[in-house]
Amino acid sequence: xxxxxxxxxxxxSFAFPAECFPEAATSGGEQKKARQRRRRKVKPExxxxxxGESGGDEQAKKRRLSDEQARFLxxxxxxxxxxxxxxxxxxxxxxxLDAKQVAVWFQNRRARHKSKLMEEEFxxxxxxxxxxxxxNCHLETELLKLKERLADVEEEKAKLAAVAAATTGGGGGGGGGxxxxxxxxxxxxxxxxxxxxxxxxxxAAEEADLTYMSEYAYNSYMLELxxxxxxxxxxxxxx
DNA sequence: TTGTGTTTTATTGCCTCC
DNA sequence: GGAGGCAATAAAACACAA
Numbered sequence: 001x002x003x004x005x006x007x008x009x010x011x012x013s014f015a016f017p018a019e020c021f022p023e024a025a026t027s028g029g030e031q032k033k034a035r036q037r038r039r040r041k042v043k044p045e046x047x048x049x050x051x052g053e054s055g056g057d058e059q060a061k062k063r064r065l066s067d068e069q070a071r072f073l074x075x076x077x078x079x080x081x082x083x084x085x086x087x088x089x090x091x092x093x094x095x096x097l098d099a100k101q102v103a104v105w106f107q108n109r110r111a112r113h114k115s116k117l118m119e120e121e122f123x124x125x126x127x128x129x130x131x132x133x134x135x136n137c138h139l140e141t142e143l144l145k146l147k148e149r150l151a152d153v154e155e156e157k158a159k160l161a162a163v164a165a166a167t168t169g170g171g172g173g174g175g176g177g178x179x180x181x182x183x184x185x186x187x188x189x190x191x192x193x194x195x196x197x198x199x200x201x202x203x204a205a206e207e208a209d210l211t212y213m214s215e216y217a218y219n220s221y222m223l224e225l226x227x228x229x230x231x232x233x234x235x236x237x238x239x
Numbered sequence: 240t241t242g243t244g245t246t247t248t249a250t251t252g253c254c255t256c257c
Numbered sequence: 258g259g260a261g262g263c264a265a266t267a268a269a270a271c272a273c274a275a
Contacts, residue, residue: 062248062269070247082262104249107262112247114263 065105069095073102077109 083106092099
């Protein structure tokens with residue numbers, strides 16, 4: 001079974017939790033709330049059975065499956081995530097278990113599998129988020145530098161205009177104007193490869209003749225920023 | 240040994256589908 | 258309406274540090 005099939009099976013209608021969108025609370029959210037409100041009550045007979053009080057038969061107690069049984073079930077789970085009733089009964093007979101136990105085992109196993117996939121998904125989203133934060137910080141830093149540079153140029157321009165006015169006796173003069181930025185003072189905008197791929201900015205960046213940093217260069221750059229005290233916290237991972 | 244955290248097995252209540 | 262699935266949860270079993 002492919003991972004995509006797997007996820008389709010396990011997340012038939014995956015959505016971000018309703019609390020992410022409080023303004024769009026729906027009846028689905030209500031259902032979830034209702035579920036969370038619920039407090040399970042263990043029926044007395046079930047509690048007694050678990051405690052071994054009803055006749056004291058060992059079968060009623062919670063028993064761990066043997067390694068062999070668990071291994072067999074695990075192999076079956078790898079082949080098929082859900083069991084048809086006949087297969088369930090057959091499996092139970094082969095393992096000397098109750099069909100209900102096999103069903104429960106599969107149910108719990110699916111839940112474990114799902115939560116593992118969720119963790120992986122979360123980790124991916126988090127790293128993408130971190131990358132966006134870093135990129136944003138980088139761009140803000142770049143913007144700051146450009147603003148400083150612009151201010152310098154404007155100042156230079158004003159000075160030149162004043163000098164021109166003094167020497168020509170007050171004429172207009174438009175000297176010194178064509179300020180094409182020197183390549184050394186303007187650093188190029190860089191895109192982290194992960195970001196570029198993820199958000200489709202690659203083509204646009206190429207078109208604009210922007211250069212790319214290697215992973216190493218990028219990390220070094222982030223270290224520099226961290227050392228300079230930019231965007232505190234975000235760079236902890238680099239230092 | 241014991242307190243505590245984690246994993247596993249089982250139950251309950253709700254939902255969907257046939 | 259019954260079967261089966263899922264989420265939430267309880268509780269036993271287990272692991273492990275102090």
